[in-house]
Amino acid sequence: MKARDLSVLLGVILIIVMLVIPLPGWLLSIFILCNITLALIVILVSMNTQEALQFSIFPSLLLLLTLFRLGLNVSTTRSILSEAEAGGVVETFGTFVIGDNPLVGFVVFIILVIIQFLVITKGSERVSEVAARFTLDAMPGKQMSIDADLNAGLISEQQAKARREKVENEADFHGSMDGASKFVKGDAIAGIIIVLINIIFGLIIGMVQMDMPFQEAINTYMRLTVGDGLVSQIPALLIATATGIVVTRVAGTGNLGSDVTGQLLQYPKLLFIAAGTIFLLGLTPINFFLTTVIAGVLALSGYLLLKQAEEPEVDEVEEEVQTESSAMKTSENVVSLINMDPIEFEFGYALIPLADTNQGGDLLDRIIMIRRQLAIELGIVIPVVRIRDNIQLNPNEYQMKIKGNEVAEGELLLDHYLAMSPDIADDDIDGIDTKEPAFGLPAKWINEEVKDEAELSGYTVVDPPSVVSTHITEVIKKHAHTLLGRQETKQLIDHLKESYPILVEEVTPEPLSIGDIQKVLAKLLKENISIRNLPVIFETLADFSKLTNDTELLGEYVRQALSPQITKQYAEDDSSLKVLTVSGKVEKLLAENIQQTEHGNYLALDPDSQQEIVKSLHNEAEKLSLQEETAIVLCSPAVRMYLKQLVERFLPQVVVLSYNELEPTVQVQSVGVVNIQ
Known part of the structure; x- marks a missing residue:
């Protein structure tokens, strides 16, 4: 254990000993001087911190110093009442203040105690209480601001994490200071009571x-009591002042001294007004010489500050230009240009109010909620969405990019509402014909005047921010598998390892690499299967990775292990499911044309047969779409993967499930058969 740590532990033990064992006067004098020294150090440190968290140990330190001071009070009181002496320091302080008149000295001491208790201590306690309350109330707003900056791309994930930790630490600190300030108040009250005990019982014991x-008794015990009170109250006054400084400190660019002088003297011309006022006071019976000297000092200070403020302007401008010039020449500036954002949302200038909080835009807050929603639904952390305006786009146009590639676009009319009717033939409402960008449904942009009429007619009416939020959500869902790279997979594995270390060690780095796991997870996401249940996924990988390293087959095993999740996702009320079944002829044809290679298995089916299967599935899916039903194909586990690979290029919206991916309790109803001639 380090010597500094050991000294703190011994100090706490010594405080407890002081409360029980009598101490000689010379040792009391040493402890009293140590107490005054510690108080001076604390107030100097509090004045030189730039923000409260730089002195985060202060609440605990305050408790220890208060306990130390009370231990000294107990020891000195015991010595005063039993031996009528408490060391040379107490004697010296008492004699210096009282002098020849004990009553006047006692009154001066009482005034000092009142100032500390009613002004410094009460003020510090109130400020601590208010600071704690306002800090806790401001936490949600600060956290939302951090999330907004993160989604706007103004800060990185690491910076956001650091700022969140700082907000939490500030709340904890001010909450602790609210409680610790009660120590200061209690210490002041205890000091007053101890003074009264020393005087009253000292007189009784002495006489x-x-x-x-x-x-003689009044002179002796009054001198010792006042001396003891002073050596106790002076450090207490310094600590109480330090408490007030810490809790009232607002983060600045310097310490308290530089901030006070910098802000108090930031308007030099006002010093001339103050100098003139003081000089005019000298024309009254007040000392003319003294007021003239003070006015001259103020005027000279104002002149020097004005002159100093004019000189550095040119230098600062030149230094700023040089800094910018050197920054443009550095290699880091060029390297930053090649960085590519995972997700970008660009919009024309007419859509700026969407993202401008000053104009009521809440797009940043909506994106925060989208990221949280997708984290719950898909089980991955969506990267930061970079939002920026693009003058090359049409005023009302927006587009989304995934890893630099444009994947979606749309158009918004901010002063209109998007109205969608369940009946495509319904054309009762006047508006601008368009398509809903997320799902491609026929829709209309309507004015606010006809909004109520459209809702009464059965239209679904949505405001522009909700339209674009839905579009962003669907686009990210569709491309979630491309957003999950090895780095993101490593983060998911590290998070799982905190709770399931043995499970993770059994899967990676052997027999599966991070790249293998990423392929399995991306395969699930590509078919809209959530990977949030990572423990089950890794349990399955641990079981079957010993048999095969084929990530496609491992993905099929994982899907079967996630059967409760898949069943709940597609079955209605977990009890019934309408599906298209695959004929035995088609399944046999698929199974016979699976080619096995050392690099994995693939379907080698002739083009005519492929076209015939796809056409049959397309016809059955069309029938279901007329009934507003989702096309779900059910087949055997042996061919599910190959059938999905066959149809996803032509019918990506069709869901392909195997029998093993459904719970036995689900009632499967066949509404069509995929067959060939």
Whole structure:
């Protein structure tokens, strides 16, 4: 254990000993001087911190110093009442203040105590209480601001994490200071009570037990009491002042001294007004010489500050230009240009109010909620969405890019509403014909005047921010598998390892690499299967990775292990499911044309047969779409993967499931058969 850590532990033990064991006067004097020294160090540190968290140990330190001071009070009180002496320091302080008149000295001491208790201590306690309350109330707003900056791309994930930790630490600190300030108040009250005990019982003990005359007893115990009170109250006053400084400190660019002088003297011309006022006071019976000297000092200070403020302007401008010029020449500036954002959302200038909070835009907040929603639905952390305006786009146009490639676009009319009717032939409402960007449904942009009429007619009416939010959500869902790279997979594995270390060690780095796991997870996401249940996924990989390293087959095994999740995702009320079944002829044809190679298995089916299967599936899916039903194909586990590979290029919206991916309790109803001639 380090010597500094050991010294703190011994100090706490010594404080407990002081409360029980009598100490000699010379040792009390040493402890009293140590107490004053610690108080000076604390107030100097509090004045030189730029923000409260730089002195985060202060609440705990405050408790220890208060306990130390109370231990000294107990020891000095025991010494005063039993021996009528408490060391040279107490004697010196008492004699210096009281002098020849004990009553005047006692009054001065009482005034000092009142100032500390009613002004410094009460003020510090109130400020601590208010600061804690306002800090806790401001936490949600600060956290939302951090999330907004993160989604706008102004800060990185690491910076956002650091700022969130700082917000939490500030709340904890001010909450602790609210409680610790009660120590200061209690210490002040205890000091007053101890002073009264020393005087009253000192007189009784001196006159009754020690046979002192009243005058001698009052002189002796008054001097010792005042001396003891001073050596206790002076450090207490410094600590209380430090408490007030810490809790009232607002983060600045310097310490308290530089901030006070910098802000108090930031308007030099006002010093001339103050100098003139003080000089005019000298024309009254007030000392003319003294007021003239003070006015001259103020005027000279104002002149020097004005002159100093004019000189550095040119230098600062030149330094700024040089800094910018050197920054443009550095290699880091060029390297930053090749960085590519995973997700970009660009819009024309007419859509700027969407993202401008000053104009009521809430797009940043909506994207925060989208990322949280997709984290719950898909089980991955969506990267930051970079939002920027693009003058090359049409005013009302927007587009989305995934890893630099444009994947979606749309158009918004901010002063209109998007109305969608369940009946395509319904054309009762006047508006601008368009398509809903997320799902491609026929829709109309309508004015606010006809909004109520459209809703009464059965239209679904949506405001522009909701339209674009839905589009962003669907685009990210569709491309989630491309957003999950090896780095993101490593983060998911590290998160799982915190709770399931043995499970992770059994899967990676052997027998599966991070790249293998990424392929399995991306395969699930590509078919809209959530990977949030990572423990089940890794349990399956641990079981079957010993048999095969084929990530396609491992993905099929994982899908079967996730059967409760898949069943709940597609079955209605977990009880019934309408599907298209695959004929035995088609399944046999697929199974016979699976080619096995050392690099994996693939379907080698002739083009005519492929076209015939796809055509049959397309016809059956068309029938279901007329009934507003989702096309779900059910087949055997042996051919599910190959059938999905066959149809996803032509019918990507068709869901292909195997029998093993459904729970036995689900009632499967066949509404069509995929067959060939």
